[in-house]
Amino acid sequence: MDHPTPDAAITSLSALREAEAACTRCPLYRDATRVVPGEGPAHARLMMVGEQPGDQEDLSGRPFVGPAGQVLDRAILEAGIDRKTVFVTNAVKHFKWEPRGKRRLHKKPNAHEIERCRWWNDIERALVRPQLVVALGATAAASLLGRSVTIGRVRGELLTGRDGEPVVVTIHPSYLLRLREKADKEREYARFVADLKACAARLRQAA
Ligand code: SF4
Numbered sequence: 001m002d003h004p005t006p007d008a009a010i011t012s013l014s015a016l017r018e019a020e021a022a023c024t025r026c027p028l029y030r031d032a033t034r035v036v037p038g039e040g041p042a043h044a045r046l047m048m049v050g051e052q053p054g055d056q057e058d059l060s061g062r063p064f065v066g067p068a069g070q071v072l073d074r075a076i077l078e079a080g081i082d083r084k085t086v087f088v089t090n091a092v093k094h095f096k097w098e099p100r101g102k103r104r105l106h107k108k109p110n111a112h113e114i115e116r117c118r119w120w121n122d123i124e125r126a127l128v129r130p131q132l133v134v135a136l137g138a139t140a141a142a143s144l145l146g147r148s149v150t151i152g153r154v155r156g157e158l159l160t161g162r163d164g165e166p167v168v169v170t171i172h173p174s175y176l177l178r179l180r181e182k183a184d185k186e187r188e189y190a191r192f193v194a195d196l197k198a199c200a201a202r203l204r205q206a207a
Contacts, residue, residue, distance in 0.1 A: 010123055013042055019120075020093055026116040028094035028109070033058045038089025038124050045203055047087045047130035048072070049121060051139040051172055055104050058095035064088050071173040072136075075189065079196035087128050091143035092117045109139060118143050125165065131206050133165055134199055137172030145169075156195055158202070168202070170195040 010016050017037040023029060036053035039062060056066035064072055076083045092113055097104040109117075121143060125133065135141040141149050146162040154169050161167040171192055179185045 010127075013038075013124075013127060016120070016123055016127065023093070023120070025119065026113045028092065028096050028113055028117075031097065032094040034061050035093050036061055036063050036090065036095070037093065038087055038121075038128075039063055040087030040089075040128075041085060042128065044085060044087035044128055045131045046081070046085065046134065046199065047089065047125065047128060047132070048134045048136055049140040049144060050088070050090045050136045051174075052090050052092035052106075052109055053095045054106060054174075055095065055097070058097075058104075063090055067177055068172065068174040071176055071189075075173065075193045075196055078193045079200055081196060081200050087124075087130060089121060089124055091121060091140045093120055111142075114139055114143050122163070125163070131166070132199055132203055133161060133167045134196070135167055135169045137175070140172075141167075141169045156198060166202075168195070168199055 010019055020035045020037050023035065029035070036057045050064065053063060054066045054068065057063055057069075063069070073083055076086060092109045096107045096109050096113070098107045099105070133144060135144050138149070138151055141151070141154070144161045144167050145159060149169060151169060151171060156168065156170065159167045159169065171188070173192065176185060176189055176192065179188060
């Protein structure tokens, strides 16, 4: 399996966190509270990549600790995966938002920001060397695959990332939070858990 080449100057996740904290590669660092690095075992077999930190992640400095993270944690558990074994991170490491009254509303990162921030996930993957990368949503898929995809068309397929790595695309858990009807939520949540179960099965086969 191919992996990106690590940056010679960054040889550990702690060095990576320090470098990310000083990043000015795109304008998003200006309005965010802090960078939100990836988190998990240094050599996790499974890496999950989301879009970008949300409001709570921006305040805490940790990925997937807000409402979408809680959905993800529950789905991981129901898929039979030990959450502590998963490296979780985002395609874009700073929170992009716009004010709405006193609230900070999530704003989707643009292609330039995704491209500029890809640098950091490339190094994360080079250091962690996961056997499977799960792209949670379209932004992560674009970053990992180097092209835009329609989630519904590629969902669950084993794809090849830009660096030759196995990538599976599924939804971002925030999608489930946006659904209004209980029946839709339950159906889509079950599909999400099934996607994660299939990823766990792929990893078991690869072991
Ligand atoms: S979003 Fe990524 S590329 Fe942009 S400043 Fe933050 S860490 Fe750097």
